[in-house]
Amino acid sequence: EIVLTQSPATLSLSPGERATLSCGASQSVSSSYLAWYQQKPGLAPRLLIYDASSRATGIPDRFSGSGSGTDFTLTISRLEPEDFAVYYCQQYGSSPQTFGQGTKVEIK
Amino acid sequence: EVQLLESGGGLVQPGGSLRLSCAASGFTFSSYAMSWVRQAPGKGLEWVSAISGSGGSTYYADSVKGRFTISRDNSKNTLYLQMNSLRAEDTAVYYCVKEAYCGGDCRTPSEFDPWGQGTLVTVSS
Numbered sequence: 001e002i003v004l005t006q007s008p009a010t011l012s013l014s015p016g017e018r019a020t021l022s023c024g025a026s027q028s029v030s031s032s033y034l035a036w037y038q039q040k041p042g043l044a045p046r047l048l049i050y051d052a053s054s055r056a057t058g059i060p061d062r063f064s065g066s067g068s069g070t071d072f073t074l075t076i077s078r079l080e081p082e083d084f085a086v087y088y089c090q091q092y093g094s095s096p097q098t099f100g101q102g103t104k105v106e107i108k
Numbered sequence: 109e110v111q112l113l114e115s116g117g118g119l120v121q122p123g124g125s126l127r128l129s130c131a132a133s134g135f136t137f138s139s140y141a142m143s144w145v146r147q148a149p150g151k152g153l154e155w156v157s158a159i160s161g162s163g164g165s166t167y168y169a170d171s172v173k174g175r176f177t178i179s180r181d182n183s184k185n186t187l188y189l190q191m192n193s194l195r196a197e198d199t200a201v202y203y204c205v206k207e208a209y210c211g212g213d214c215r216t217p218s219e220f221d222p223w224g225q226g227t228l229v230t231v232s233s
Contacts, residue, residue: 035219037153044203044226045153050219088153092217096169099153 002027002091006100012108019076021103023089028069030093036065036074039102040085048087049074079105110134110222112204117227124194124231130187130204130224138162138182141207141215144189145223146200156202157189164213172198194231201226 003026013019023034032052037045047056049065052072062077076083084107089100116128128144143158157178158167166178177190187204203226208218 031217033217037220044223045220046223047219047221050221056219056221090153090219092219095167097155099155101152 001096002029002094002098004089004091004098004100006087006089006103008103009101010104010106012106013079014108015079015081017079019074019079019083019105021074021076021087021105023067023072023074023100025070025072025091027094029072029091032068033091033093034065034067034072035090035092036063037088037090038083038085039088045088076105110206112206112222112224114202114204114224114227117202117229119230119232120194121233122195122231125190125192126194126229128189128191128202128204128227128229130189132185132187132204132206135206137180137185139209139211141210141218142180142187143205143207143220144178144187145203145205145220146198146229147203147226148197148200151200154200158207158215159187160213160215161210162213165215167215191229194229196231199229199231201228 005024007022034052036049039045053065064075086102086104111133113131144156159178163180175193179188204224205220210216
């Protein structure tokens with residue numbers, strides 16, 4: 001199975017700053033079938049990005065995804081207070097689909 | 109609006125059984141594959157099982173194969189997860205998720221959207 005490694009584990013930033021989250025895959029992700037999810041405490045994950053770079057419905061344009069092959073990035077251009085959360089990447093090009101271990105974006 | 113509502117979680121002893129349900133609304137249920145994803149307390153996400161729109165094809169993570177059974181009743185717009193021989197490591201919040209459109213007995217590579225609110229399963233004596 002494809003192992004996804006997210007870095008850093010924790011990102012400490014201030015509102016208004018730019019956040020760059022990385023997701024590395026142990027093998028190439030087929031057809032850039034990679035998604036990003038946001039999860040806040042006590043809530044279910046929410047889809048942000050699919051197919052590596054397509055924003056899900058209703059997601060603000062400060063969220064963007066990029067990458068291909070084994071290296072992917074989620075960028076939040078300017079952090080809003082509601083963006084402090086845990087972010088997971090997921091590959092769904094190979095079975096079983098797998099998730100990264102998560103990156104926590106916390107207020108500095 | 110697409111809605112997924114899980115139920116059936118609770119406390120069960122090791123070796124016991126539990127059946128989870130997920131009531132779906134707001135879309136043509138039989139045209140979409142569905143999955144269960146779980147999250148152990150304080151941990152990350154793990155895909156558990158999936159089923160095609162018609163219910164003819166099922167898929168399992170190695171960690172639950174032979175113990176869990178996924179099924180669906182398209183006449184009731186409901187997804188199920190029968191969990192047998194439960195272990196302490198099965199303790200988690202279980203989420204029902206919708207996959208991409210794939211009418212019939214098929215499953216296409218898909219992100220998970222949306223997610224239900226989750227139901228907590230605790231396996232402990």
